[in-house]
Amino acid sequence: MTADLEAQLRAVSLRVTRPRLAVLAALRDHPHIDTDAVIALVRADLPAVSHQAVYDVLRALTDAGLVRRIQPAGAIAHYESRVGDNHHHVVCRSCGAIADVDCAVGHAPCLTASDDHGFVIDEAEVVYWGVCPSCLTPNTASSEEGST
Amino acid sequence: MTADLEAQLRAVSLRVTRPRLAVLAALRDHPHIDTDAVIALVRADLPAVSHQAVYDVLRALTDAGLVRRIQPAGAIAHYESRVGDNHHHVVCRSCGAIADVDCAVGHAPCLTASDDHGFVIDEAEVVYWGVCPSCLTPNTASSEEGST
């Protein structure tokens, strides 16, 4: 079960510890969760893990490229374990829910800035803002709108 | 000088107050500044303005659409008065500097998500990450920044 997670850690020369495996497992099972949720999930298995340990682990994993930090404007840090591909996110303005969105325009869309002001750009991050299905239908019948 | 700023406020039915005019003037003169910088600039003219007033003003102006809040991941809130057009930003990973970038692909680039998961999307925000010219040439410039 955690063998692959252990392999992930060893692949990037990180020590294999129980908190790290628990964090990776939590992120594998929950696509986009914030730090508090990670702490809660980790403590479901290892009650004695400190919040500082989770912060340290998340930073180590992010620096190693095993997880990605997502932080939409006005929100706290979220993390996901889907890395390596070029995908973006939709964020609900109402409840803050996050969902994955694949690149609309082939490989690296919008990565070519019209005027880069001399910046050396290495990443184009796209955040789609909107309202999620749950927030669209508070309690009324599910009326389908939109054509897509 | 502040006549146009006053007109901006009245156009959106906001009361015209000195703190608000000072905030608008600060944002007009400085394209992308954070809250602390706004407070400092406002107090250069009106030393008695409280930090809470600036927070309130920035929120009111943002809600009214007169200014836009920019908050790249890991940074504190920044504000700009260039609104109404669809432009994006380059952010320096080293010093946090922000510069404007016009839309690369015409009007509303990337606004069509490949799979919107049922979200009703109203905005596509693009953040280009890279390194600014000052941080690229450490010799010539003092690219020091104290932000967190």
Added chain:
DNA sequence: TTACGAAACTTGATTCATTCCAGAAAACTG
């Protein structure tokens, strides 16, 4: 297998952007 050095973790305090609160001041309306 055991000992050792380095890293990872625990505990607790601290920082700092932002918000909350109650009272005083200022802006628009009639």
Added chain:
DNA sequence: CAGTTTTCTGGAATGAATCAAGTTTCGTAA
């Protein structure tokens, strides 16, 4: 110019995230 509402002042509080010192655990080599 008085009344009503909004806005601002001053101070305290919140909460995500970080810092620091000491202890434990991991990986390696004897």
